[in-house]
Amino acid sequence: MESTDWSADGRAALAAVGVLTVALDSVTGACADADGGGPSGAGDAGPPGASVRRDADPLRELADDCLDGLAEVARWEARAAALKVRLAATYLRATEAVAAPAVAPHDAKCQEMAVTAEVACVLTVSERTAGAFVSDCQALTRGLPLTLAALTAGTISWAHARIIVDETSGLDPAGAAGLEAHFLDPAAPDPARGCPAGELVPSRFRAKARTWRERHHRDSIETRHTKSAADRRVEYRPDSDGMAWFSAYLPADTAAGIWDRTTAAARALQGPDEVRTLTQLRADIAATWLLTSGLADGEVAGGGVPSPRAQVLITVPVLSLLGAGEEPAVLDGYGPIPPSMARRLIAEGADSFYRVLVDPRDGAPLEIGRSSYRVPKAVRQWLRLRDGKCPFPGCNNQSLDNDADHLLAWADGGTTGISNLGQPCRKHHGLKHSSAWTPAGASKDAPPGWTSPSGRHYASEQQDWEPPHWPDRLQAMVTLLAECVPEDPGPDPDSELPPDPFPDWRLFTAGHPWPATAMDDPGWTEPLEDPWLEDLLLQHG
Template sequence: MENVAVDEAVEAFLASAAELADCVRRGVGSPGSGVSGSGGSDPLREQADACLDGLGVSARVGAMVAGLTVRLVSGFADKSEAMAAPATSPGQHTAQEMGVVSEVACALTVSERSASALLAQSRELSTTLPLTLAALHSGNISWQHARVMVDETASLDPAGAAALEAHFLDPDAPHPARWCPAGDMVPSRFRHKARTWRERHHPVSIEVRHAKSFLDRRLEYAPDRDGMAWLSANLPADQAAGIWNGVTATARALQGPTEDRTLTQLRADVAAKLLLSAGFTTSNPTAGSTDAVAGTGSAGDGVAGRVPATDGIDDAVTGLLPAPDGVNAGRVPSPAAQVLVTVPVFALMGLTDEPADLDGYGPIPASMARKLVADGASSFRRVLIDPRDGAPLETGRASYRIPASMRQWLRMRDGKCSFPGCNNQSLDNEADHILAWADGGTTGISNLGSLCRKHHRLKHSTAWRPNEATKDEPPGWTSPTGRHYKSEHQDWETPQWPPHILDQLSRRERGPVVPEHIQSEYLLPADPPAEVAVPEDVLPGQPPPEELLPEEPLPEWVRLPWPIGEQHSSR
């Protein structure tokens, strides 16, 4: 069917695309880029800059085309449904839907399965997610970002879906996402952010959902090609993170000039050695005896394709193996590897049930975090956060050596490699001075960035440069061509306050905000404990009186003003 208006619009679009390609070929930049096709001293640089400008325009045009596709697919489905006779049976309704799917599949030259998924996503965007569709149609987010939004709102009611969408796409929302816009994040990072927000604001408590999902834990085995197989486990997040971090740390320790295995291969070898060396418990139903079966076979005869017996892993994993009497089958121990968890103070006290945050994963139930504290896991490192705005405290020192406490804080602030789009988790990363120590840079958190080894080498071997950081914000980056890329900040949220405290504050006519008499000397001491030390690249304040310094850090962190504490204790 011919449509003159559509044909003219298509011709105009193709002409514009051809003009853009010609500009790139001639080295003419887009308006505002500072690149000109005449008078330049370096034609190759001009053409390179024009190509980058063209890539940005191409990405935006691609998003706009995807938005147009969504509108067309949704519109065709609506018009087809309106033209069709009312279905008299479920079978007839299914046949009508199959007809629509087939038409879309043939028009786009895709499989019917892909067409069916596109129809479902288009309907969701057109009916439930108007802000997402508008952002896609304007080119502010990509099609991958839109699909992430559809996936993460799938199990939410309309109000919850609207709240999640507004948080990331509406700058006028009550609590918009901080710093990095959704379209400036790679889709995988946006999925992590959206999933984290969804977990925190889901209408069903994370405690309830975790209790249900905990029943689905399992270990799966799947044969693969060429004598290989997959072993995967669905575990509670703290256990999985502890296993992964422990295996990674051990694999890192084995790396050296004489080690030719990659980190990925070392992880697999360490995990195999741990599992096969720990011993397994089997019971004889007839004799009622229990024996420990040591791992044999693939762990130690030096045959090609197997882990050699003298590969150095035995000594490295000694501290990670359980005691000879095995593990109590009724209780899994807390992780023996380092696990970083951010815990709101009131949640740690049991006064609220808001989620804690597990480094490299996201929100976990408060009960899981409290269990880690109660178990006294030496590997567990808690980071108490400011009840006023959700941000942790800065740590630092003025020597070149970076202490463990500051490395923990850097993991907390950055969450991953600070390079744009990198997903490398913080445990694998290296702390790097933004301004080199030799050039006068200090070893304070505001002069440090977390970098994976790949991007650490990139910084020191190319013209890529990190920008300034703060105690709460990782550094952005400037490319060799002068383009600036914003950093991806943590989307901190103000912690919940216990209802009885809010009630008392309200009765004192001080409103729901933190009253003036709750000063930092109560919740945030001037000199925090050693675990959260004040940086020495900032002038320190006067230390608090000796009588205010606690023997343990936790009581001081959660102490409230005397009048509130007195009233609460009298209830």
């Protein structure tokens, strides 16, 4: 970018700051009046643009206007973050332009530290935080134009923008552009399914962005996993109030198996006489398993209750399962894993893992592997596969810990089909039955959305399936076969009709007249003397 371009960009950002300040001041004053801080009182005014209908409840109107105001302020916060990015980037370029050339690497480092310290003082943050902010600003302005444009438009938040910066940090320019286009460009060849990026809570958006990154990274997931597995470790960190953190960095299948088995055991111990929460039970069970050789009567983990076996879904592309492809599989509750890990779990007969094959044409699930046929169990597994987690917007509770629930109650005529089922977590299951929040709109492939008491509908996050990548050798074979098999053109509408195979049918019928009784008497019931004519009458009524 030329110096005149970025200096003009900086001046435009400064002008936008003034406009934003005036707009925020006007809303702040209006909200103060609506709260009773102004002379008009609580029922006389609302946010700009709000009109209270005479036939409507003024308090309901005020509540709706406040929700609209919150959404608008969130968009302004995103725009303000975009202005901070442009101002910081312009400041960096301006200081680079006026600074004296660095004679040694030490001089360049000192100049960078001075600039970061200045930004930290202006924003009243630590230098470490300011350094991360400066790095994000450079990434957004230099290589992520779609992200910066979405932030400027207010369609994504600063948290979403930072996630894109993080997930594109290890990608080449083409990969970074592909990730941006997938989530932010509706006209992209393969746009993301389900909710737009800005309508996902940041943690859920990070999961989707990470999944896309794992599939499209220039280095295969096998190579990166082999390198990272060497860093596995257990960490211990003291905390306050006599507590400490104990954590383990493990391969995904091992960690997921530990978590799901601990959750299943904790759920088995819940009951009317158990006062511990599910979170406390998980911690107690894990501690008991690590510190003892097993569960004995009277021990803290529950007095000898056997641990149920966890059932984890593994979604595997068919070609990866056969060893013909290197696309990652997906471990329920975690995300992408190397195909070698999935093949090992399936080959070793890990009966706590359920295999889900993926169609190589469009990425949709083909079938769920199971050792015995039980309809409720199969439906529940398909429900977990469809939703992946609690379908309430923003909820991150994974499917193993959720309840299968009829959207339309069985007593009201609801069926047990997949389109009438959801799997909310305990919290949002209770919310459905104790409030006006209602789920609806599920299908075979999409989880239900939710309608709030105010009448606003919030779509649920969908699985972002995409067609698997065919290895070059297989793609060449498919192309060759398609060229070898001639395409059937079908009938030509302009061609002549084929010749009549029985051109003398009139002469034949003339020599075999219909009997008068059969032709003239409606009540005729006698059999015909000619068997051929009898068969013909039976065939043609």
